[in-house]
Amino acid sequence: MKLLEGKVALITGATRGIGRAIAEKYAQQGAHVAFTYRSSAGLAEEVEAALSAYGITAKGYQADAGNMAAVQAVVDDIIARHGRIDIIVNNAGITGDNLLLRMSEEQWNTVIQTNLNSVFFTTKAALKTMLKQRSGSFINISSVVGVQGNAGQANYAASKAGMIGFTKSLAKEVGSRGIRANSIAPGFIATEMTDAIPEKELESWLTGIPLKRPGQPSEVADLCVFLGSDMSTYITGQVLNVDGGMIMA
Numbered sequence: 008m009k010l011l012e013g014k015v016a017l018i019t020g021a022t023r024g025i026g027r028a029i030a031e032k033y034a035q036q037g038a039h040v041a042f043t044y045r046s047s048a049g050l051a052e053e054v055e056a057a058l059s060a061y062g063i064t065a066k067g068y069q070a071d072a073g074n075m076a077a078v079q080a081v082v083d084d085i086i087a088r089h090g091r092i093d094i095i096v097n098n099a100g101i102t103g104d105n106l107l108l109r110m111s112e113e114q115w116n117t118v119i120q121t122n123l124n125s126v127f128f129t130t131k132a133a134l135k136t137m138l139k140q141r142s143g144s145f146i147n148i149s150s151v152v153g154v155q156g157n158a159g160q161a162n163y164a165a166s167k168a169g170m171i172g173f174t175k176s177l178a179k180e181v182g183s184r185g186i187r188a189n190s191i192a193p194g195f196i197a198t199e200m201t202d203a204i205p206e207k208e209l210e211s212w213l214t215g216i217p218l219k220r221p222g223q224p225s226e227v228a229d230l231c232v233f234l235g236s237d238m239s240t241y242i243t244g245q246v247l248n249v250d251g252g253m254i255m256a
């Protein structure tokens with residue numbers, strides 16, 4: 008029995024890294040997968056083909072997560088094709104690091120628009136349908152940086168902390184209708200996003216990780232399978248860390 012058999016999922020930002028791993032695990036587990044990307048059209052074709060090989064429906068949409076009209080059009084198309092939407096994984100995210108003294112208004116706005124406003128857009132677009140269904144699972148990919156803060160990442164930390172507050176509010180607002188919302192806080196995961204981290208900083212991150220290694224995208228994807236599935240029907244409003252023990256509550 009597949010854990011997500013027949014469910015319809017949207018994953019934002021899934022041409023590489025964590026989003027791609029989630030898309031693959033979802034397809035393996037029987038979900039129909041719609042995913043978005045901003046510019047990597049070639050990779051999107053590859054992902055679509057890889058997912059379809061699992062015998063599910065897969066479709067990639069070029070849609071900037073920070074553009075409300077584009078996101079609404081994607082969600083409308085998914086609902087028109089499938090008649091429902093069961094899981095939304097808000098994964099698309101960027102960094103725009105700088106010390107506060109040097110951070111421009113544009114650096115601030117772009118990160119907030121892509122990482123935080125995007126979550127409002129997908130949620131708003133899908134909520135009416137989920138309310139009618141009386142079911143749904145929102146999974147928002149935050150970060151340990153949203154919980155703890157990080158020097159040089161005030162914009163990113165604010166966006167990721169904002170996601171957590173948003174998710175808890177959503178969980179309270181729609182829980183009575185069978186809709187769940189949870190945040191995941193990954194720690195240090197090996198993707199292109201973290202490839203850019205200098206060797207010295209990397210070593211200091213690893214020192215603080217009890218498991219003494221970076222996480223793999225598939226290890227975040229495993230939790231997304233659980234939260235999207237009926238194995239987690241009494242879990243909502245939580246922040247779940249996938250961080251090798253970096254933060255212990």
Ligand code: NAP
Nearest residue numbers: 020022023024025044045046047071072100150196198200
């Ligand atoms: P990544 O390797 O940089 O991949 C990002 C994906 O998102 C790509 O498919 C990219 O496609 C897409 N994307 C970026 N901006 C987009 C936009 N405006 N609209 C639609 N799609 C967009 O990133 P990652 O490391 O997998 O991170 C995924 C999520 O996990 C992010 O939210 C990140 O903040 C979070 N996270 C990552 C780590 C980590 O250690 N890696 C830790 C904590 C949290 P295009 O290139 O086509 O735009």
